Amino acid sequence: MANILEVKDVYKELSKRPIIKGINFEVKEGEVFGFLGSNGAGKTTTIRMLVGLIKPNKGTIKINGYDIQKDFVKAIRSVGCIVENPELYLDLTGRQNLRLFARMYGDITEDRIQEVIDFIGLNERIDDKVKKYSLGMKQRLGLGQALLGNPKLLILDEPTNGLDPSGIVEFRNIIKKLVKENNTAVFISSHILSEIELLCDRVAFINNGTIKSIELTENLVKNSTDERICLITPEKEKGKELLFNLYFVKHVEEEGEKLLFYCEKGTFPKLIEAFAKRNIPIEEINKAHQNLENRFMEIMEGEE
Template sequence: MAVVLEVKDVKKHIGKRQIIKGISFDIKEGQIFGFLGPNGAGKTTTIRMLVGLIAPNSGSIKIMGHDIQKEKEKALGNVGCIVENPDMYGFLTGRENLVQYAKMYGNVTKERIDEVAEIIGLKDRINDKVKKYSLGMKQRLGLGQALLVKPKLLILDEPTNGLDPVGIMDFRKIVRQMATENKSAVMISSHILAEIQQVCDTVAFINGGEIKSVESLNDKKTKDAKENFVIATPNMVEAIGVLTKLPFVYDVKDDKDKISLSLDTGKSSKVVSELMKANIEVSEFYKTHKNLEDRFMQIVEGGEAKDVAADK
């Protein structure tokens, strides 16, 4: 897959304060990329650099191979963007707003405007004044203006703000459609972790102006089909030897002073039984929940959720 967005060692400071500390990542065509971090982590600053509102102090940002600093028009010609509260002209209709944006792009047909109105679910309200729209309808219209040119890079900042459950499901459908049919790279910044987990296939965790980790959610979802556990024992070498021979145990890893592993559902009591047969002392044995919220806490906040295993 071709790389649509390439961010390489980008830094940004305001005065003496370092906001972004040398971040690097890329997004390929067809990829839906989540961008997660707490308030003040650097998400908004990064997005503002990606859309050309502010310039990095060093490093490079390339969109479809065009450096945003050297070929800004060519780079941004491939970008569609929606921020949390998109600016719309309330005294104009939804259609008239889209027409205004279409004029800025310069290559959008009337047919494309009609098509977008249907995609975003505003076909029956597109000729109403925007001041009569709900917040969710304005959010849909904002997404519509971002889709007008079938962008190769679609950047969405808090895109589900104000949407009801039906609107959120429609949003997921639209995003997946853009990724598959148009082979767009989609970048979503959101504080709603469950939504990111539903729609994204890759996620980057940012905190303190640094990318802490970039991970595939597809890999994680595959692993989540099994249960994940942690074992603490003074007999690490012997325990690992026993565990690696069990057919229902996977991904056994020496994690400092503990052992992490995955196993088939319902086999935790069997693991304890096998370790006891080998006269291996177990001081701790608990299940870990590997959903996105837990991973976020683990990477960004330094915490880790855990339960004692229920099935003994």
């Protein structure tokens, strides 16, 4: 598969402060690529560079083979973008909104507009004014705007922000359909880790302006150095005190009657033995499934 997006040795300073410190990654056609990091990690600055709003101090960004600094128009022609809640004209209908955006491209036909309407599933409401739309419908219309030019690369920044569960599922299904039918590359940044895990083929973890790891989502369990444990004991306070004093246990949390924590792989028998020695009864204990959230916490805590 060809690389649609290539980011090589990119640096960026803002007010003489280094924000992005030499990041490298690529996104292939037909791939959904997740971009994760805490607030201030460098996600927004990276996205602003990808869409040409700001320039890197050093390094290159290529989209569909075109350098975004040297061939901006050709590079950006391959990009569709939706950032959080899209800007829409509320007193116009959905169709009128799409026609307005189509004029910016100059060569978008009515047939293409109808194709997009069919794709985002808004046929029944497309001629209603947007102010009557739900948030999920507005988000789908915003996605439709981004798809008008049939982009090779779709950049999504917090696309499901504020959506209810049904809206999130609808949006996810549209993205999966887009990738399957059009072989579009998708770059997505979101704080909803469960959605990233369900959508993405690979995930990059960024912290303090550098990419700490790029991993296949299917390999998350293999890459984990810790196991997530859920434990219930009738003597919760004693159990919690013991966990805080075990060298192989970290990040202890309470959730109702449960104690949730991580322990190093291979130390599960030591954990049981420690509770037995202190005569602290265990009602229930199990290993929770390792997921993207666990891996994210591992990387962030490792940085700390």
